[in-house]
Amino acid sequence: MKPDTEDHAAFLAGFVAAEGTFVETWNPPRYRFAVGLARVDRATCEGYRRFLRCGSICDSPRRRAHYDDESAFAVQSIAENLTATIPFMDAHLPPSYQRTQYLEWRAKLLDYWEHKAKRVRPCTVEGCDTPRRAHGLCRHHLYRFREV
Numbered sequence: 627m628k629p630d631t632e633d634h635a636a637f638l639a640g641f642v643a644a645e646g647t648f649v650e651t652w653n654p655p656r657y658r659f660a661v662g663l664a665r666v667d668r669a670t671c672e673g674y675r676r677f678l679r680c681g682s683i684c685d686s687p688r689r690r691a692h693y694d695d696e697s698a699f700a701v702q703s704i705a706e707n708l709t710a711t712i713p714f715m716d717a718h719l720p721p722s723y724q725r726t727q728y729l730e731w732r733a734k735l736l737d738y739w740e741h742k743a744k745r746v747r748p749c750t751v752e753g754c755d756t757p758r759r760a761h762g763l764c765r766h767h768l769y770r771f772r773e774v
Contacts, residue, residue, distance in 0.1 A: 639718035
């Protein structure tokens with residue numbers, strides 16, 4: 627990374643250490659990374675979105691009269707968390723409580739992705755990249771297997 631990009635990454639990672647959260651929910655399973663701030667700090671949320679090139683920003687009105695309006699940056703997509711959030715946090719998140727929370731969240735997310743997530747997986751026949759159908763085989767190899 628360029629020096630100015632490295633400084634920006636360090637700033638954003640420091641903000642995560644103070645204001646970030648990593649949440650796992652079930653039914654349906656979701657893994658969410660979020661940073662919630664007062665609406666006057668919405669520019670920081672936009673900075674996360676520009677830097678990570680994913681996620682969304684949600685603005686909420688104040689919940690009580692003496693609270694501030696809120697803006698929250700969040701990444702909920704498993705694919706975006708795998709390609710953007712995890713590499714960023716691995717490289718930049720400083721030692722903190724949030725890092726501990728992140729490491730637990732990351733372990734659960736990676737386990738879910740490897741063992742439980744419904745996704746297109748390639749045929750188990752060596753050299754075949756066609757999506758699986760049944761028994762770990764693509765349609766072509768499945769029919770060939772049944773003919774034998």
